[in-house]
Amino acid sequence: MSKPAAASAREIDASLEDRGGASPLQGARRLLRGGLGLLVSLGLTFFGLLLITFVIGRLMPVDPVLAAVGDRASVATYNQVKEAMGLNLPIWRQFLIYAWNVLHGDFGTSILTARPVLEDIRRVFPATAELATIGIVIGIVFGIPLGVWSAVYRNSLLDHVMRVLGLVGYSVPIFWLGIMGLLVFYLQLQWVGGPGRLDVYLDGEVPTVTGMILVDSLIAGDWEVFDNAFSHVILPATLLGYYSLAYICRMTRSLMLEQLNQEYLITARVKGVSERRVVWRHAFGNIQVPLITVVALAFANILEGSVLTETVFAWPGIGRYITTALLSADMNAVLGGTIVVGLVYIGMNLLSDLLYRIVDPRAR
């Protein structure tokens, strides 16, 4: 997972090199062209997302009409339902209708919950957002300093420990680590809460405002619920945080190593700048921009990791929604969930791209 990011950070760096020294007018034109290019690529990616999910939906070996009417229906009923479902239309018309519906937020109705898929997703998404946000915060808060130190104290004990932790993170199945974590910290030590977001007796105690229980309980001023929710979220969030920590640390380290070999640091040292300032102000200052991309990618990876984590921890988020729907062949729900996760993915890429342009004057 780290390879494309490493490449992209370097590619972006390379593409930045030939952008220096433009007049303001040229700069504005370039910004406009860049913005247009971004829009076009965004539109094409979204189109691809729709196309892939549409194809996946049609791949199904089960005849959707037959599934709806049952195998004892007459031919007339069959044809009628087929027409009603729009399946007698040419395939490109079907795709256009599908795209039109999705663009209007209509993902169809879930077989499982008998509610519109969008409504379901709106209900489960905050749980995932809560989990992923805490995970990424853990990843950033620990991953970045550890990565910087690993680069500064290269080949030290810390560097080796971080490398091992990273290797383990890339090799261990996250759902297994979750199960083992539950066994040790919940069943044996009872340090944390078990599966789910809250103990059952506290369910529905605080009114839903944002859907994130930690935030909602703060709004309601209910500390008991906050405590309980925190004890439930901390283990899965730490787990996800560990994976992003390993990734962020590794990327920070390699970005820092590139900077630490640069001559401007020698200049700074010769001028008498303290070592701490050299590292954190000069070298780290220069990697902040590519780090944005790294963090965005880490967040996207957390979203992916949350699918299995949510299943293990019975966390009622979008990952669990997709896997539950999967097992009951609820295609509308699966595709709706996939599109939403894909959209968040695209959104993270877009966000990092935009931040990049804002933070780095050379990219304007």
Next chain:
Amino acid sequence: MSVRGSSLEAPGGIRAWLTTEAPGSGWQAACGRAYLGWRAFARNPLGMVGLGIVVLLLLCAAFAPWIATADPTAQDLSLRLQPPGAAHWLGTDRMGRDTFSEIIYGSRVTLYIVVLVLVIAAPIGLLVGSSAGYIGGGMDRFLMRITDIFFSFPRLVLALAFVASLGPGLNNAIVAIALTAWPAYARVARAETLAIRRSDFISAVRSQGAGSWRIIFRHIMPLSLPSVIVRATLDMAGVILTAAGLGFLGLGAQPPTPEWGAMISVGRENILDQWWVAAVPGMAIFIVSLGFNLLGDGLRDVLDPKMR
């Protein structure tokens, strides 16, 4: 130019023949290159550990019937959930199946997944990447746009959606994983192609009248192959983890096929009192993924021309 003349007569025999600076044939040169690559690789202890793990996996898969102590699918409800001991080295699961034998036979499933994903995804990636890089222009933009679209999906979610539609099962899981794996290889192959397409030897071949496809198949793809192999080896851990995840969710191999991810899901039911039932297959997945990661890192150091 120290070693000259007939190298077979030089002291050192086979080693000198391999390391000669004036190989007598293309075959000798290839052997020599492989030998030097091996020596560079062997200097990396972690890479050797990785290789050892992968070789162990191969041996387990090849000799499973001789290593396993029991039939991995044989159920004996009177012996369910036994702790590890002399009769059942790693205990038994809730159907009374011998966990050790299941792990050993499971290596076949893991290997089957890894090899098939590689056989499906690597050629696609190689072909797409090399064509995009060599032909360039609109073709390049079109192919890379498709690659980007696949990249804009989280891999596991895409694989899940494919399996949802194709139906659960080992082969469908493999197809789904392969469909999500090729874009990474395409990018690597394209980068390699861009680096060599302007080389003199390509111009020479072209001036002799070779067509684009001949150049791509005979001259570009063989040179891009090492990078794709390294990328694929690094990817194998990811493939194993994704396959295990699908198995865990009940979408991959179906029982009684001894698949490690599915075994974890079985063991999860009895986690409180018989934790080893879930712990052991997880360790197996971890060790094998680690092996592929270490091997991939070692291979990259040797084969990646940019690192030399």
